[in-house]
Amino acid sequence: MSEQEIRDHAKDILAKAADLSDDQRADAWDAWHESKDPQELSERLKDVPADIAGALLAAKERTMPEPPAAARAVEAMAKINPEHLDLAEKHPTVLQTLIDAIRGKR
Numbered sequence: 837m838s839e840q841e842i843r844d845h846a847k848d849i850l851a852k853a854a855d856l857s858d859d860q861r862a863d864a865w866d867a868w869h870e871s872k873d874p875q876e877l878s879e880r881l882k883d884v885p886a887d888i889a890g891a892l893l894a895a896k897e898r899t900m901p902e903p904p905a906a907a908r909a910v911e912a913m914a915k916i917n918p919e920h921l922d923l924a925e926k927h928p929t930v931l932q933t934l935i936d937a938i939r940g941k942r
Contacts, residue, residue, distance in 0.1 A: 845895035853888045860884070868892055873900060 846868035850861045864884050871877035874896045881889040903911075913921065924931045 845899060846892060849888065849891045849895060853885075855885060856888065864888070864892065868896060871896065 846865045850856065850864055853861065853864075856864070860883075864881065867877060867880035871880060874893050877896050878889070878893055881892060884892070
């Protein structure tokens with residue numbers, strides 16, 4: 837395992853937070869480790885000072901796994917004009933040729 841995988845980012849940040857009580861630190865640490873993503877963590881850090889909450893959110897963002905390629909593709913397609921998607925679906929051979937060209941297969 838790499839240092840990134842075993843490092844407790846929340847502990848590192850909270851250890852430097854002199855303006856938090858031990859109970860507040862414990863609650864923030866629990867929130868960081870129990871939250872599945874930065875959005876959920878943000879909702880749980882409403883009572884934490886903005887600078888500390890920001891540092892915890894940034895650390896959570898850095899530790900999130902890269903989404904699978906399929907998820908990235910769906911997100912990218914959601915941003916495409918629906919009229920263009922309809923046109924591409926009507927001409928699948930042309931679309932496949934473009935995709936192959938992007939991948940360097942042709």
